[in-house]
Amino acid sequence: MNEDYIRNLIKNHKRLDNRKLDEHRPIKIEYGISSKSAEGSSRVRIGNTEVVCGVKFDVGEPFPDKPDEGTIMVNVELLPLSSPEFESGPPRVDSIELARVVDRGIRESKAIDFKKLCIKAGEKVWLVFIDIYPINDNGNLFDAASLAALAALKDTKYPKYDEKAEKIIYEERTKNPLQLEKHPLAVTVNKVNGNFLLDPTDEEENVIDSRLTIAILEDNTLSALQKGGDEALTPEDIDKMIEMAQKAAKTLRGKI
Amino acid sequence: MTATYKKRTDGRAFDEPRPMEAKLGVVPRADGSAMFKAGKSVAIAAVHGPRQLNPAFMRNPKKGVLRVNYNMMAFSGSGERVRPGPSRRSKEINLVIEKAFAPVVDLSEVPNTAVDVYIELLQTDAGTRCAAINATALALADAGISMKDIISAMAMGKVHDKICVDLTKEEEDMEAVDIPVAMMGNSGKVTLLQMDGIISREEIKEILKKAREATLKVKEVQEKAIREKYGGQNE
Numbered sequence: 001m002n003e004d005y006i007r008n009l010i011k012n013h014k015r016l017d018n019r020k021l022d023e024h025r026p027i028k029i030e031y032g033i034s035s036k037s038a039e040g041s042s043r044v045r046i047g048n049t050e051v052v053c054g055v056k057f058d059v060g061e062p063f064p065d066k067p068d069e070g071t072i073m074v075n076v077e078l079l080p081l082s083s084p085e086f087e088s089g090p091p092r093v094d095s096i097e098l099a100r101v102v103d104r105g106i107r108e109s110k111a112i113d114f115k116k117l118c119i120k121a122g123e124k125v126w127l128v129f130i131d132i133y134p135i136n137d138n139g140n141l142f143d144a145a146s147l148a149a150l151a152a153l154k155d156t157k158y159p160k161y162d163e164k165a166e167k168i169i170y171e172e173r174t175k176n177p178l179q180l181e182k183h184p185l186a187v188t189v190n191k192v193n194g195n196f197l198l199d200p201t202d203e204e205e206n207v208i209d210s211r212l213t214i215a216i217l218e219d220n221t222l223s224a225l226q227k228g229g230d231e232a233l234t235p236e237d238i239d240k241m242i243e244m245a246q247k248a249a250k251t252l253r254g255k256i
Numbered sequence: 257m258t259a260t261y262k263k264r265t266d267g268r269a270f271d272e273p274r275p276m277e278a279k280l281g282v283v284p285r286a287d288g289s290a291m292f293k294a295g296k297s298v299a300i301a302a303v304h305g306p307r308q309l310n311p312a313f314m315r316n317p318k319k320g321v322l323r324v325n326y327n328m329m330a331f332s333g334s335g336e337r338v339r340p341g342p343s344r345r346s347k348e349i350n351l352v353i354e355k356a357f358a359p360v361v362d363l364s365e366v367p368n369t370a371v372d373v374y375i376e377l378l379q380t381d382a383g384t385r386c387a388a389i390n391a392t393a394l395a396l397a398d399a400g401i402s403m404k405d406i407i408s409a410m411a412m413g414k415v416h417d418k419i420c421v422d423l424t425k426e427e428e429d430m431e432a433v434d435i436p437v438a439m440m441g442n443s444g445k446v447t448l449l450q451m452d453g454i455i456s457r458e459e460i461k462e463i464l465k466k467a468r469e470a471t472l473k474v475k476e477v478q479e480k481a482i483r484e485k486y487g488g489q490n491e
Contacts, residue, residue: 131340
């Protein structure tokens with residue numbers, strides 16, 4: 001598809017799929033898609049974009065400076081299965097950025113109280129692995145990944161821990177859900193030709209001048225920001241983008 | 257003295273596969289794709305190609321090259337998180353799956369290209385390489401890759417004294433013998449055969465006979481999935 005054509009459409013507040021500029025594609029969330037294997041899991045579809053996420057627990061030693069806190073680890077792998085543009089090999093910087101933005105949204109909002117992940121101070125804490133994979137990249141992996149992470153965490157229950165044997169009995173999942181203190185959700189606002197646009201398809205992503213990913217909590221406060229793209233943003237742009245994202249986050253929140 | 261396996265842990269008959277499900281076109285951005293579910297084992301395969309093969313020295317001027325990439329998602333294992341990235345196990349699986357398709361896939365019309373198959377396991381309960389093969393056969397068909405015959409695979413095995421079809425992880429853990437088998441649908445020829453354990457010549461004969469019956473059931477599920485996307489006779 002011609003890039004100028006798409007840019008011109010957006011300039012005239014139009015899109016290839018007839019959506020409004022601030023409209024997400026239909027969103028579908030499934031829980032427990034790997035419930036035999038993972039302690040929590042989800043599948044998120046935004047239009048034809050599909051992302052899966054699974055949560056696994058491990059037990060490890062706490063960091064010396066935070067002896068009574070567990071931690072989370074977010075990992076994103078841009079599977080070559082999901083797009084002809086992704087290749088096998090070491091993680092691309094895009095996947096690292098994606099993982100770190102999702103991580104910060106959860107970590108900085110204190111969505112998970114790391115103290116509640118403590119088993120025995122100074123010795124044993126829960127480590128929560130959040131692994132995110134695109135199945136089909138039809139654009140806007142940022143919002144899809146963030147939504148999938150939140151959905152999978154909401155689905156998560158602790159496995160049983162045998163204190164005497166010092167090991168996890170993965171087959172015996174407890175009824176204890178992983179408590180979420182906050183519900184961070186990322187919305188990415190994209191700037192094209194002076195207009196702001198939500199939920200771009202991969203074709204639209206190719207013509208974006210800049211983007212701002214904003215992780216938002218239920219009370220509208222922000223827990224992570226990440227600017228991307230080659231063009232600069234004015235403070236006024238940023239203010240408008242945040243307003244747009246806050247509005248969209250409310251709608252997205254209703255889907256969870 | 258071998259113990260007797262009287263009743264399967266999930267109540268199935270000894271020659272009964274787990275419920276199967278198949279669907280084509282699950283990865284729209286790929287040239288062909290499919291999902292195959294055997295019980296709780298879920299595989300997705302996507303085909304990208306034929307496309308330019310890099311690096312150039314790997315190209316074959318006579319025919320295209322089929323490259324298979326099997327991967328378990330980090331959260332897909334029973335027990336601990338699976339470390340991301342290729343393992344010795346996954347590399348061997350890539351090889352045997354490539355060989356399972358070598359007798360049927362015809363890439364002579366697309367020299368110098370690669371046909372890349374990416375397989376992801378979302379959840380595992382044994383039999384994953386067979387689920388991967390069944391998904392791959394459908395993804396290749398969906399991508400329009402020319403094949404002389406369909407490939408269908410089944411995780412055969414022996415638990416205590418009984419030959420079983422489609423072992424679960426629970427059964428595998430009962431000191432079972434695993435025997436994954438892939439067969440050509442029309443000819444019944446074997447394109448993948450692996451085994452670890454102790455077994456007799458007679459038993460292998462019986463296992464291959466039962467594998468033929470079981471893989472024909474897989475083939476039915478595969479053909480139904482193809483018809484669901486492309487239409488065709490009988491329905």
